[in-house]
Amino acid sequence: MNQEVPENRNVLEAIEAVFLRIVLQATEGNDVTLKITPKPRWQDVGIYRGQLKQVSPSRTTLVSFRQSPMKFAQYCLLMTEIYKSVTEEKIRTKRDLYYQFPTTFKSQPVVDKIVEDIARTFNVKRSALKVVATTKGMFAGPLDIQTDSGNGSRKIASAQDGATLIPTKGLTSASLRILVVPFDNPFVLVVEKDATFFQLLERKFHAKYPQGILVTGVGHADFATRALLHLLTSPPISLPGFVLVDADPHGFEIMAVYKYGALRSRIPLTPADERKIKALLTRVYLAEKPEWKREPFPKELETLLAGGFKTELQAMDAFHPRYLLDNYLQDKLEKMSIFAADARTEEDQSTWLHC
Structure with missing residues (x-):
């Protein structure tokens, strides 16, 4: 050689x-x-x-x-x-x-x-x-992604000339514009593996299906890939979506992730996590302020310890890109009457947003 x-x-x-x-x-x-x-x-x-x-x-x-x-x-x-x-x-x-x-x-x-x-x-x-090379999140087909600003529209991604990385920022922005080039019967095809994605492109997928938008997240899709798929298959665009995966349990799991989302941030507690929880439960401020033991703070720690799992905030992205802002926070703040500050004591002003 x-x-x-x-x-x-x-x-x-x-x-x-x-x-x-x-x-x-x-x-x-x-x-x-x-x-x-x-x-x-x-x-x-x-x-x-x-x-x-x-x-x-x-x-x-x-x-x-x-x-x-x-x-x-x-x-x-x-x-x-x-x-x-x-x-x-x-x-x-x-x-x-x-x-x-x-x-x-x-x-x-x-x-x-x-x-x-x-x-x-x-x-x-x-x-x-x-x-x-392995990449994260790509699309190809008759699609442009633009953002509107004070100086007019700015194209941030276009796949009409080949595979393009899905932008990792701006997909939940109110100024976002998704432009699908007009074709009869447009659709989205989500491909599990990037190797298959490139293979379809090399074999002239768009010569046979010019109206098709190919998307791949390389296995379990990242947030940007799922956000783009949600935009394409939801109103007002509402394109039909299809998934191409391996005929094995892993493939079916990936298909479910695309359709329903995934709580990937539900992670087993480590021994270090368990030690930290036990240490927090013995902290001096809990001993000096017994009423805190009736509050969510220690209760949530005990629930974590009993359940054996922890959850990160990013898990909410699985439901919808705006779930944290439009659902979770709104529900918690309304339940705590956060907007009725005059009815609360100074001590009440400090509380916890907990799951």
């Missing part, structure tokens, strides 16, 4: 050449090695017309089976998986590759580095390896 592979040589031929070289080395009884073109060092690059350019010849390093058997195996395994993906025209993500062999690669950055090394060694773009 070396950088001298001609540019017009395809990836399959390059990988075949690597393994042929390995067989020849092993047959001759020599140490089996791989020639790798690593990432350029800072001293190897310079500024040319405002851009970073490599100015020194590319370096090569040897990965020896005898000296680094695990590292050697990692490179060979990834090349094998890349060969399969190119042969089958199947797009993979770096994340997929790592989670398929977590005990071999130990961490995601190991996969990331090796993939980039292979692309540089073969002198091809990473996309030629059928490997894409």
Whole structure:
């Protein structure tokens, strides 16, 4: 494996050449090695017309089976998986590759580095390896997202020319505008995996379904992805939505998350959490002010300890982006007559907003 592979040589031929070289080395009884073109060092690059350019010849390093058997195996395994993906025209993500062999690669950055090394060694773009970076929340199709300001409309995301990251801010803003390009029978298709999302785009999904808006949250969708999906499938837009997931329990769970939301912030208490609760219940201010023991503060701590779970405020986002403001806070403040301050004593002015 070396950088001298001609540019017009395809990836399959390059990988075949690597393994042929390995067989020849092993047959001759020599140490089996791989020639790798690593990432350029800072001293190897310079500024040319405002851009970073490599100015020194590319370096090569040897990965020896005898000296680094695990590292050697990692490179060979990834090349094998890349060969399969190119042969089958199947797009993979770096994340997929790592989670398929977590005990071999130990961490995601190991996969990331090796993939980039292979692309540089073969002198091809990473996309030629059928490997894409893992991202969070993307959409593609006849859709623009804009915000209105005092200076007019400003486009913050458009997917008409390909996959676009879903903006993480502004999706709950009152100034937001979702513009769907007019088509007959428009719809939203939510895809579980980003590899499948890219595969559909590569195979010209929009040539067959120009009215379709593809969305992916890469597994369990983040808040921005679910917020965008809610905007697209709720009035006034009200597009029909469909979900494409694996036919397994995990896939059905993901489908349920998209449809109903997820209380992902309901987390088991840790031993440290339990110690903290017990310590709080013995604090001096509870002992000096016995009436507090009748208030929600200690009761909530005891409920947490008995239930064994804690919940973060972000869990409310699962119900609706505005649930915290329009439902939870409104209900609590009304129950505590917060707006009738003249009817409350000074001591009453300090109270707790609790679940």
